[in-house]
Amino acid sequence: xxxxxxxxxxxxxxxxxxxxxxxxxxxxxxxxxxxxxxxxxxxxxxxxxxxxxxxxxxxxxxx
Amino acid sequence: xxxxxxxxxxxxxxxxxxxxxxxxxxxxxxxxxxxxxxxxxxxxxxxxxxxxxxxxxxxxxxxxxxxxxxxxxxxxxxxxxxxxxxxxxxxxxxxxxxxxxxxxxxxxxxxxxxxxxxxxxxxxxxxxxxxxxxxxxxxxxxxxxxxxxxxxxxxxxxxxxxxxxxxxxxxxxxxxxxxxxxxxxxxxxxxxxxxxxxxxxxxxxxxxxxxxxxxxxxxxxxxxxxxxxxxxxxxxxxxxxxxxxxxxxxxxxxxxxxxxxxxxxxxxxxx
Amino acid sequence: xxxxxxxxxxxxxxxxxxxxxxxxxxxxxxxxxxxxxxxxxxxxxxxxxxxxxxxxxxxxxxxxxxxxxxxxxxxxxxxxxxxxxxxxxxxxxxxxxxxxxxxxxxxxxxxxxxxxxxxxxxxxxxxxxxxxxxxxxxxxxxxxxxxxxxxxxxxxxxxxxxxxxxxxxxxxxxxxxxxxxxxxxxxxxxxxxxxxxxxxxxxxxxxxxxxxxxxxxxxxxxxxxxxxxxxxxxxxxxxxxxxxxxxxxxxxxxxxxxxxxxxxxxxxxxxxxxxxxxxxxxxxxxxxxxxxxxxxxxxxxxxxxxxxxxxxxxxxxxxxxxxxxxxxxxxxxxxxxxxxxxxxxxxxxxxxxxxxxxxxxxxxxxxxxxxxxxxxxxxxxxxxxxxxxxxxxxxxxxxxxxxxxxxxxxxxxxxxxxxxxxxxxxxxxxxxxxxxxxxxxxxxxxxxxxxxxxxxxxxxxxxxxxxxxxxxxxxxxxxxxxxxxxxxxxxxxxxxxxxxxxxxxxxxxxxxxxxxxxxxxxxxxxxxxxxxxxxxxxxxxxxxxxxxxxxxxxxxxxxxxxxxxxxxxxxxxxxxxxxxxxxxxxxxxxxxxxxxxxxxxx
Ligand code: HEM
Ligand SMILES: [Cu+2]
Ligand SMILES: [Cu+2]
Numbered sequence: 001x002x003x004x005x006x007x008x009x010x011x012x013x014x015x016x017x018x019x020x021x022x023x024x025x026x027x028x029x030x031x032x033x034x035x036x037x038x039x040x041x042x043x044x045x046x047x048x049x050x051x052x053x054x055x056x057x058x059x060x061x062x063x
Numbered sequence: 064x065x066x067x068x069x070x071x072x073x074x075x076x077x078x079x080x081x082x083x084x085x086x087x088x089x090x091x092x093x094x095x096x097x098x099x100x101x102x103x104x105x106x107x108x109x110x111x112x113x114x115x116x117x118x119x120x121x122x123x124x125x126x127x128x129x130x131x132x133x134x135x136x137x138x139x140x141x142x143x144x145x146x147x148x149x150x151x152x153x154x155x156x157x158x159x160x161x162x163x164x165x166x167x168x169x170x171x172x173x174x175x176x177x178x179x180x181x182x183x184x185x186x187x188x189x190x191x192x193x194x195x196x197x198x199x200x201x202x203x204x205x206x207x208x209x210x211x212x213x214x215x216x217x218x219x220x221x222x223x224x225x226x227x228x229x230x231x232x233x234x235x236x237x238x239x240x241x242x243x244x245x246x247x248x249x250x251x252x253x254x255x256x257x258x259x260x261x262x263x264x265x266x267x268x269x270x271x272x273x274x275x276x277x278x279x280x281x282x283x284x285x286x287x288x289x290x291x292x293x294x295x296x297x298x299x300x301x302x303x304x305x306x307x308x309x310x311x312x313x314x315x316x317x318x319x320x321x322x323x324x325x326x327x328x329x330x331x332x333x334x
Numbered sequence: 335x336x337x338x339x340x341x342x343x344x345x346x347x348x349x350x351x352x353x354x355x356x357x358x359x360x361x362x363x364x365x366x367x368x369x370x371x372x373x374x375x376x377x378x379x380x381x382x383x384x385x386x387x388x389x390x391x392x393x394x395x396x397x398x399x400x401x402x403x404x405x406x407x408x409x410x411x412x413x414x415x416x417x418x419x420x421x422x423x424x425x426x427x428x429x430x431x432x433x434x435x436x437x438x439x440x441x442x443x444x445x446x447x448x449x450x451x452x453x454x455x456x457x458x459x460x461x462x463x464x465x466x467x468x469x470x471x472x473x474x475x476x477x478x479x480x481x482x483x484x485x486x487x488x489x490x491x492x493x494x495x496x497x498x499x500x501x502x503x504x505x506x507x508x509x510x511x512x513x514x515x516x517x518x519x520x521x522x523x524x525x526x527x528x529x530x531x532x533x534x535x536x537x538x539x540x541x542x543x544x545x546x547x548x549x550x551x552x553x554x555x556x557x558x559x560x561x562x563x564x565x566x567x568x569x570x571x572x573x574x575x576x577x578x579x580x581x582x583x584x585x586x587x588x589x590x591x592x593x594x595x596x597x598x599x600x601x602x603x604x605x606x607x608x609x610x611x612x613x614x615x616x617x618x619x620x621x622x623x624x625x626x627x628x629x630x631x632x633x634x635x636x637x638x639x640x641x642x643x644x645x646x647x648x649x650x651x652x653x654x655x656x657x658x659x660x661x662x663x664x665x666x667x668x669x670x671x672x673x674x675x676x677x678x679x680x681x682x683x684x685x686x687x688x689x690x691x692x693x694x695x696x697x698x699x700x701x702x703x704x705x706x707x708x709x710x711x712x713x714x715x716x717x718x719x720x721x722x723x724x725x726x727x728x729x730x731x732x733x734x735x736x737x738x739x740x741x742x743x744x745x746x747x748x749x750x751x752x753x754x755x756x757x758x759x760x761x762x763x764x765x766x767x768x769x770x771x772x773x774x775x776x777x778x779x780x781x782x783x784x785x786x787x788x789x790x791x792x793x794x795x796x797x798x799x800x801x802x803x804x805x806x807x808x809x810x811x812x813x814x815x816x817x818x819x820x821x822x823x824x825x826x827x828x829x830x831x832x833x834x835x836x837x838x839x840x841x842x843x844x845x846x847x848x849x850x851x852x853x854x855x856x857x858x859x860x861x862x863x864x865x866x867x868x869x870x871x872x873x874x875x876x877x878x879x880x881x882x883x884x885x886x887x888x889x890x891x892x893x894x895x896x897x898x899x900x901x902x903x904x905x906x907x908x909x910x911x912x913x914x915x916x917x918x919x920x921x922x923x924x925x926x927x928x929x930x931x932x933x934x935x936x
């Protein structure tokens with residue numbers, strides 16, 4: 001759980017800067033679009049991390 | 064001392080990085096010629112700026128074909144002169160000092176930025192290419208109204224730029240029936256000659272005089288205004304003097320001789 | 335039965351606790367002012383007069399950069415010396431005396447600062463924490479600073495006394511690493527504070543008392559930065575100490591290398607001071623050559639920080655592998671991310687890496703033109719002191735609190751959320767500050783919204799940047815509230831018997847691998863002094879030669895609340911100028927140039 005929290009926190013700087021980086025290649029995002037994109041990415045991350053693994057109940061490896 | 068191999072590599076990489084940084088900056092100084100604000104300028108007495116050769120009159124001065132010097136005084140909470148006007152494609156050296164506390168002189172969004180310290184003179188040479196208006200801020204806290212300290216630098220097209228100074232000496236009052244003289248002093252502070260006209264508009268009439276000046280020269284143009292021109296409906300006659308885009312305005316009051324000791328009310332008729 | 339610091343050194347634990355609580359008190363008030371400023375500047379919410387902004391900013395700067403950090407570090411250092419030498423302080427009354435002096439000094443400096451909020455007390459010191467003359471604060475402000483610094487000097491004496499006494503009993507042993515770090519930091523501090531002591535005692539204090547007429551603004555400013563740069567290492571070195579001696583412990587392993595840790599601290603000792611002029615790259619009156627020397631020293635000062643980055647990461651990896659971590663990056667998963675102490679410190683270290691990048695930009699003498707005194711700089715130091723230092727201190731508090739109170743931490747999950755929120759909030763705030771700075775938005779400005787100046791953003795807009803700054807500020811404030819909730823609630827807990835023992839990390843490569851010369855403090859002190867003399871003699875001489883020891887005549891500028899007073903002073907001066915001759919140098923708003931020239935022609 002702890003690791004997951006940190007990973008989610010880490011997405012923040014990435015998405016804050018994504019907008020600038022994309023503008024270099026000519027893609028202009030609005031604030032709302034950036035926020036939406038970040039929300040989707042974080043949601044995907046959470047789903048991936050919290051999806052119960054098929055084999056065995058004891059598979060959590062987050063410290 | 065045993066140092067781990069990876070750590071040695073890291074150490075070497077760090078040293079390379081550091082030396083690389085120093086080299087980059089040195090290249091910026093030597094190769095690109097980005098000089099630091101330094102100690103080239105003599106100090107000044109902040110309390111005697113008014114008498115100072117350099118800062119007595121904050122101004123723009125031409126020193127070469129496309130070279131200008133600007134003398135700027137920063138004080139709570141303004142810059143002088145403001146706005147500063149210089150032509151496009153010019154090389155401008157700013158000399159900035161402070162009258163009171165520490166300020167800065169910073170053109171927003173550019174690397175024109177210096178501290179301004181009382182007693183010291185910051186010197187900075189800048190190249191301006193295209194016409195543009197730059198905002199100037201003070202970015203060093205200088206007192207309770209620090210956030211209101213701002214100015215502008217106007218980089219104007221070459222043909223709109225001049226360093227012409229116009230001053231007008233016109234009487235405030237003339238006696239009715241007398242003529243008036245208006246002296247117009249035109250100074251050309253550019254290095255090149257100036258050919259233009261001085262135009263006086265008064266009482267609905269316009270007179271024009273040619274003005275031709277060498278660089279650095281000043282001249283006085285005298286207009287004599289007939290009594291008839293001064294006969295207006297009102298005893299206050301407005302005038303305007305125009306030299307290129309410089310304009311000075313004022314009024315002349317025509318005093319009716321017979322009215323000298325008359326009452327204030329109703330005495331001002333135009334008989 | 336646990337074996338906490340409180341159990342080992344009950345009397346000293348009280349001092350450390352007092353120091354920590356003083357520090358947190360400053361953090362609380364300073365943080366409150368932080369959010370007030372943020373909302374005011376960005377024009378999100380303004381409830382005070384803009385002139386008061388500078389009083390708030392003075393308090394924010396002094397309370398956080400000086401009071402919060404230094405009170406915390408004297409606590410940590412006292413803990414480090416007593417723990418690593420395994421002996422109590424030599425004289426407890428002396429220890430309380432320096433602590434008391436620091437408290438009195440803080441209170442004395444705070445009185446005139448806070449008096450700036452009200453007109454009814456004729457006192458103020460809204461001079462910001464840099465107190466550049468000719469801005470003038472109330473004498474009590476300067477006097478308070480002096481007492482505070484003297485308090486820290488005596489604290490240093492205390493630590494040296496402990497070491498001398500220990501050495502007499504252990505003549506052949508290496509100085510334990512934590513004590514070594516304390517001693518080198520203290521020596522650095524002694525050298526550094528000579529600058530500010532000279533500035534205040536020789537010039538600013540006599541001047542504020544009216545004993546001397548004027549001061550040389552460039553000289554006092556230079557003396558300030560003689561101290562002002564190394565003071566950042568005074569905050570960072572205890573932070574590094576935590577990263578070296580505590581973080582490996584929390585990640586479950588050992589410190590990678592004790593000798594290299596010593597090398598790093600020696601480098602800090604000798605290189606911290608002769609760099610202060612890098613804050614004055616854009617000052618007129620200092621030759622380019624001196625600036626270049628300062629820059630070179632500054633760049634080499636990157637070295638100890640880069641070495642630290644290596645050691646910290648290597649120690650974490652070691653810890654992770656001890657915990658069963660494997661793979662190139664897989665070991666990261668094995669770190670104790672649930673532990674707020676570890677996670678907070680790791681995040682702080684990471685942000686410090688980002689701060690390193692903006693710091694390199696600042697340090698580049700001619701690149702500095704672009705960012706000097708813009709909001710960029712504020713973004714930079716909220717990553718350094720505002721995160722690397724502050725977040726490390728907050729995180730490690732979660733370990734220290736049980737040690738000094740004997741009570742279990744109130745809530746570890748809340749603590750974890752707190753440190754993560756700080757990281758997120760600071761990402762938002764600092765990122766937008768950096769960006770705004772690149773557009774030229776000035777720092778230290780109550781209303782950076784001008785009539786004739788526009789800041790043009792390449793991506794987004796100034797409005798969006800402001801919103802981002804305000805959002806970050808709010809998140810940071812929530813984080814602070816959680817921190818205090820935890821500290822206070824812990825205080826209400828009962829004593830616990832199951833607390834971790836006091837201690838710090840062992841080293842993989844121990845002191846026996848370190849060359850003896852590293853412990854030769856006299857040698858390093860001498861080198862440090864020589865470097866300082868080398869870097870500062872000529873600049874100082876030249877400044878004095880140019881402007882005089884007591885400067886040109888300057889107009890003293892008492893900073894009081896009414897904006898009218900200084901304006902009146904300026905006008906009065908303008909009046910003088912008129913009398914002085916050139917009838918046209920009227921003042922301010924007119925365009926004196928024009929009229930003046932016309933007169934000269936006649
Ligand atoms: C709630 C958290 C915080 C917020 C919202 C905050 C906000 C701000 C803002 C907006 C400024 C810039 C003001 C200006 O230049 O006009 C500022 C300045 C400053 N902050 Fe913070 N800050 C916070 C925490 C901290 C911490 C933890 C530290 C240090 C330990 C710190 C140290 C400073 C310093 C030294 C200044 C410069 C003061 C000056 O220019 O005189 N801040 N802060
Ligand atoms: Cu200012
Ligand atoms: Cu510095």
